[in-house]
Amino acid sequence: MTNNFVFEADMAAKTIHISREFNAPVEKVWRAWTEPDLIEKWIAPKPWMAKTKLMDFTVGGIWLYAMVSPEGQKHWTRIEFTEIVNGDSFSSINMFSDEDGNTAAGAPKSFTETKFSPIEGGRTKVDVLKTFTDEATIKMFAQMGFREGTIAGYSQLDELLASE
Amino acid sequence: MRRDVFQAIADPTRRAIITLLVIQAMTPQALAEHFDSTRQAISKHIKILTECEVVTQKQTGRENYYHLNSIKMKEIDIWLERFRKLWEDRFDQLDNVLKDL
Numbered sequence: 001m002t003n004n005f006v007f008e009a010d011m012a013a014k015t016i017h018i019s020r021e022f023n024a025p026v027e028k029v030w031r032a033w034t035e036p037d038l039i040e041k042w043i044a045p046k047p048w049m050a051k052t053k054l055m056d057f058t059v060g061g062i063w064l065y066a067m068v069s070p071e072g073q074k075h076w077t078r079i080e081f082t083e084i085v086n087g088d089s090f091s092s093i094n095m096f097s098d099e100d101g102n103t104a105a106g107a108p109k110s111f112t113e114t115k116f117s118p119i120e121g122g123r124t125k126v127d128v129l130k131t132f133t134d135e136a137t138i139k140m141f142a143q144m145g146f147r148e149g150t151i152a153g154y155s156q157l158d159e160l161l162a163s164e
Numbered sequence: 165m166r167r168d169v170f171q172a173i174a175d176p177t178r179r180a181i182i183t184l185l186v187i188q189a190m191t192p193q194a195l196a197e198h199f200d201s202t203r204q205a206i207s208k209h210i211k212i213l214t215e216c217e218v219v220t221q222k223q224t225g226r227e228n229y230y231h232l233n234s235i236k237m238k239e240i241d242i243w244l245e246r247f248r249k250l251w252e253d254r255f256d257q258l259d260n261v262l263k264d265l
Contacts, residue, residue, distance in 0.1 A: 003255070003259075005252060005255065007244075007247075007248040007251060007252075009244050011169070011170060011173050011240065012170070012173050012174055012179075014170055016244075016247065018251050020251075020255045022255075022258065022259065022262055023259070023262065023263075024262040024265065028262055028265045029262065031265065032258060032261050032262055032265065038261055038265070041257065041260075041261045042254055042255075042257035042258040042260070042261050043254060045250055045253050045254070046253075128251075134168050134170060135168030135169045135170055136168065138243060138244075138247075139243050141247065142243035142244065142246045142247040142250075
């Protein structure tokens with residue numbers, strides 16, 4: 001079964017649209033995106049683990065979590081919810097922070113809108129629209145994800161860069 | 165003002181300049197001939213592209229040539245590819261979470 005994964009970057013608009021279909025009804029997919037014990041099971045790229053310190057899924061509330069490396073190194077992210085339409089969509093501001101959720105003045109932000117749509121067969125389509133403030137932000141978020149990726153990925157990139 | 169690649173590609177004329185320079189390095193004169201705008205207007209765009217590190221200038225013989233800094237452009241592809249891979253992997257893990265829910 002195809003899951004119609006979409007990843008489209010519009011660099012001029014500074015947006016990335018990510019979309020995917022899931023083989024579960026909206027109610028379950030919504031839970032997997034909004035309940036911390038469920039999000040933790042999928043958000044971290046192996047071998048990293050996600051660990052929630054605080055989750056307040058209300059407008060103005062924050063989710064403060066760390067990506068934890070196998071050596072115990074922690075990278076904290078602070079996600080503030082700016083809009084929630086239950087079972088339909090939510091919006092947030094994402095920033096890197098310290099373990100208390102403090103962010104540096106002028107630290108880069110990304111804005112995320114996540115929309116859940118029922119599709120035929122009791123399945124769900126999720127659309128994520130990320131808006132970045134500048135080049136540095138997109139680079140940071142990409143490198144963050146990458147750093148948490150596999151060691152194999154690292155050496156591949158090194159090779160790629162060395163061949164430049 | 166801090167320049168980044170988004171400013172480089174925010175303008176349609178600059179996107180056209182980048183597209184032309186993908187094919188070959190060009191002199192200011194040759195580049196300007198592709199546009200109806202004044203040479204001053206094109207120079208201004210080139211200045212911004214240079215500040216964004218997307219375009220570099222090199223002297224070849226007596227002529228100055230504009231070159232596309234393809235490493236800078238490739239950098240963007242690399243970040244995007246990492247980001248894409250991160251989300252693909254996350255979604256595969258999410259499939260498993262949903263299976264057990």
